[in-house]
Amino acid sequence: MNPELRDLYQEVVIDHSRKPRNFRKPEGANRSAEGMNPLCGDEIKVHLKLAGDVIEEIGFEGAGCAISKASASLMTTALKSKTKAEAEALFQRVHSMLTSGQGNVRLEELGKLAALSGVWEFPARVKCASLAWHTMRSALDGAGTRVSTE
Numbered sequence: 001m002n003p004e005l006r007d008l009y010q011e012v013v014i015d016h017s018r019k020p021r022n023f024r025k026p027e028g029a030n031r032s033a034e035g036m037n038p039l040c041g042d043e044i045k046v047h048l049k050l051a052g053d054v055i056e057e058i059g060f061e062g063a064g065c066a067i068s069k070a071s072a073s074l075m076t077t078a079l080k081s082k083t084k085a086e087a088e089a090l091f092q093r094v095h096s097m098l099t100s101g102q103g104n105v106r107l108e109e110l111g112k113l114a115a116l117s118g119v120w121e122f123p124a125r126v127k128c129a130s131l132a133w134h135t136m137r138s139a140l141d142g143a144g145t146r147v148s149t150e
């Protein structure tokens with residue numbers, strides 16, 4: 001990756017970890033799930049307001065490391081107003097980016113989420129970055145169960 005892009009990605013992650021977007025339970029939230037990553041100590045709750053098939057509102061609460069917070073924050077901005085199917089498709093792409101590297105996804109199609117692509121180089125942080133996504137998926141499924149990365 002070129003150094004300028006790397007710097008830009010780092011800035012996005014730092015910005016979102018310091019000032020998480022949608023860090024709240026949205027009014028009218030009707031789905032939620034909890035997730036935890038015992039390896040790092042990240043704990044997160046994802047709330048959705050689902051209207052039919054559309055994610056009208058999404059927010060999160062919890063405590064964790066910078067990567068877990070930045071990933072959750074970026075996720076909420078990416079998924080607002082998306083359908084269930086679109087959310088699932090995005091989950092798959094982000095998961096693939098985090099677990100198998102940048103070669104397998106088109107970063108330009110991921111917008112700001114591409115900022116998380118550098119995490120792939122730090123296997124210990126992959127679970128931090130994917131926690132919010134697994135938790136969102138569980139909330140979307142309506143399973144409401146507790147998700148653990150272990």
Ligand code: ZN
Nearest residue numbers: 040042065128
């Ligand atoms: Zn973490």
